[in-house]
Amino acid sequence: MRGKVVIAGVGHTVFGKLEGRSPVSLNVEACRKALNDASISKDEIDAVLVKYPTSKFQSKFGQTVAEALGIMPRIGGVWDQAGASGISMISFAAMAIEHDQCEVALVCMADNPRTGTRSAYAKPRGGADGSGTHGWVSTTAGYAMIARRHMGEHGTTEEQLAAVAINNRANGAKNPNAQLQIPITLDDYLQSRLIVDPLRRDDCCLISDGGAAVVVMSAERARKAGVEKPVPILGFGQGQTSWEVAQRPDLTRTMAHKSGATAFKMAGVSPKDIDVAQFYDCFTITPIMSLEDYGFCKHGDGGSFVSDGGIGWDGGLPFNTSGGLLSETGMPGMQLVIEGVRQMRGEANLQVRNAKKGIVSNQGGEMHTHSTLILGQ
Amino acid sequence: MDDDFPLPEVDQTNKPFWDGLSEGRLLFQKCDDCNYSWLPARQECPKCLGANYTWIEASGSGVMTSWVVYHTAFIPAYKDRLPYNVAIVKLAEGPQMATNIVGETDYSNFSIDHPVELAIEKEHGVNVARFRLIGAE
Numbered sequence: 032m033r034g035k036v037v038i039a040g041v042g043h044t045v046f047g048k049l050e051g052r053s054p055v056s057l058n059v060e061a062c063r064k065a066l067n068d069a070s071i072s073k074d075e076i077d078a079v080l081v082k083y084p085t086s087k088f089q090s091k092f093g094q095t096v097a098e099a100l101g102i103m104p105r106i107g108g109v110w111d112q113a114g115a116s117g118i119s120m121i122s123f124a125a126m127a128i129e130h131d132q133c134e135v136a137l138v139c140m141a142d143n144p145r146t147g148t149r150s151a152y153a154k155p156r157g158g159a160d161g162s163g164t165h166g167w168v169s170t171t172a173g174y175a176m177i178a179r180r181h182m183g184e185h186g187t188t189e190e191q192l193a194a195v196a197i198n199n200r201a202n203g204a205k206n207p208n209a210q211l212q213i214p215i216t217l218d219d220y221l222q223s224r225l226i227v228d229p230l231r232r233d234d235c236c237l238i239s240d241g242g243a244a245v246v247v248m249s250a251e252r253a254r255k256a257g258v259e260k261p262v263p264i265l266g267f268g269q270g271q272t273s274w275e276v277a278q279r280p281d282l283t284r285t286m287a288h289k290s291g292a293t294a295f296k297m298a299g300v301s302p303k304d305i306d307v308a309q310f311y312d313c314f315t316i317t318p319i320m321s322l323e324d325y326g327f328c329k330h331g332d333g334g335s336f337v338s339d340g341g342i343g344w345d346g347g348l349p350f351n352t353s354g355g356l357l358s359e360t361g362m363p364g365m366q367l368v369i370e371g372v373r374q375m376r377g378e379a380n381l382q383v384r385n386a387k388k389g390i391v392s393n394q395g396g397e398m399h400t401h402s403t404l405i406l407g408q
Numbered sequence: 409m410d411d412d413f414p415l416p417e418v419d420q421t422n423k424p425f426w427d428g429l430s431e432g433r434l435l436f437q438k439c440d441d442c443n444y445s446w447l448p449a450r451q452e453c454p455k456c457l458g459a460n461y462t463w464i465e466a467s468g469s470g471v472m473t474s475w476v477v478y479h480t481a482f483i484p485a486y487k488d489r490l491p492y493n494v495a496i497v498k499l500a501e502g503p504q505m506a507t508n509i510v511g512e513t514d515y516s517n518f519s520i521d522h523p524v525e526l527a528i529e530k531e532h533g534v535n536v537a538r539f540r541l542i543g544a545e
Contacts, residue, residue, distance in 0.1 A: 156414055156417065157413075157414035157415045157416045157417050158414070158416065158417060159416070159417050159418075159419060159421070159422050159448060159449065160416075160422070160447070160448035160449070160505070160506075161416040161426075161536055161537075162506045163414035163483075164413075164414055164415060164416050164531060164534070164536055165494055165506055165507055165508050165536065165538075166478060166486050166489070166492055166494055166508065167494045167506040168482045168483060169480075169482040171480075172476050172478065172482075172494065175476040176474045176475070176476050176494075176496060177474070179474045179475060179476060179520070180473065180474040180520055183474070183519065183520030183521075184520065224479065225477075225479040226479060226480050227476050227477070227478050227479065227480065228476060228477035228478075228479060228491070228515075229476070276496070276506075277496050277504055277505060277506040278504050282473065282474055282496075
């Protein structure tokens with residue numbers, strides 16, 4: 032089904048501190064903008080797929096959003112893979128469309144952890160295993176544990192972690208819609224305070240309110256409807272390790288190797304064919320390890336890859352061109368899909384010239400879930 | 409503040425683990441059917457899914473897979489302990505657990521796969537399994 036389904040429209044709210052806006056409202060705004068972008072009516076939508084808001088679980092949230100949209104879809108509901116949900120929902124929509132289960136899908140996510148509650152991000156209880164009793168709480172600590180092992184096994188340095196932050200913050204600084212538009216130097220990075228050693232403040236993504244949505248339909252329907260710039264989906268894939276960080280058999284392996292292998296095979300391409308990349312950068316260690324596991328470099332070489340010109344505008348792979356989670360918005364992943372779409376349309380803020388194929392990496396939990404999207408023209 | 413301390417949540421499944429620690433022994437579960445060993449406490453073996461297991465006493469030796477040092481108290485009860493460490497220890501018998509390393513605060517002496525040994529400590533009246541580095545300078 033390579034190329035048979037397209038992303039026909041994208042939309043998002045502003046990102047940052049959006050006092051008083053609910054996740055439902057932010058979803059509706061993003062969907063309205065995505066529908067306008069695709070120039071289609073909401074009456075054409077027969078699937079509404081929603082990521083649950085991480086900061087506060089709400090039962091039947093998908094139905095709540097559909098109702099606010101005034102849509103009674105054939106297929107609707109919530110997907111729960113944390114940051115991998117966006118691409119996984121797009122993949123599900125594509126497969127459902129291909130098999131005539133629905134025709135046009137709205138895929139969306141929104142949350143307000145910045146001004147609402149974010150208690151769900153911590154694990155403040157003692158736990159049946161006493162993990163909380165030992166002080167083993169916070170997502171940052173999970174990634175720090177992984178980063179430390181990677182540093183010990185492969186010699187990855189804090190300067191190499193910094194290279195990711197410097198690249199993504201530089202791109203975000205040029206993005207007028209980015210929540211954080213301040214570039215950083217290596218010195219800035221090294222002076223930023225330790226949160227959970229070895230991770231510093233500048234290793235960590237932003238905390239943001241906001242919403243984003245995409246419209247998915249068949250390439251044929253997009254052609255008939257006169258959608259201006261449909262972006263074909265060439266490949267997708269998923270992978271999971273559901274072992275808790277403390278139980279994981281190998282801390283330095285992400286599920287990018289599984290989800291990437293599936294997506295590259297489906298798209299009929301390999302990493303060398305990719306012109307532009309949007310990687311989930313919740314923490315700087317994440318894209319370093321994802322690059323390795325996708326095969327952009329060898330296992331263990333992700334640190335030197337990012338610090339020695341493997342990413343960036345000077346002959347490297349243009350990377351997180353709108354700033355990613357470190358700079359554009361901490362939203363869990365859909366903004367990366369939207370930037371991937373803009374690059375394929377040729378209308379990105381920092382446009383990669385002649386970009387023909389783009390990859391988007393989503394992942395969630397503490398590297399538990401992974402999904403990959405390969406886009407074309 | 410002590411009222412807020414996150415004590416272990418003891419239930420029917422994990423009670424032998426916490427009872428063992430209170431008697432000075434670190435226990436793990438071993439499957440009677442396939443011999444797989446695991447922590448934390450479960451009602452079924454995650455390898456063969458059988459429900460027959462025996463609690464076995466660990467030797468107390470293992471290696472530190474990785475560690476972190478908290479400079480932020482994500483919960484108030486830890487504010488006075490900053491900076492504190494959390495490590496993942498893989499026991500010689502196979503099970504892995506999140507724990508703390510005691511007796512060493514110079515983190516330049518920490519390294520991945522460093523050998524460790526059990527050092528049970530009382531925490532707010534409850535015995536918990538912590539570890540110390542073996543052969544640290």
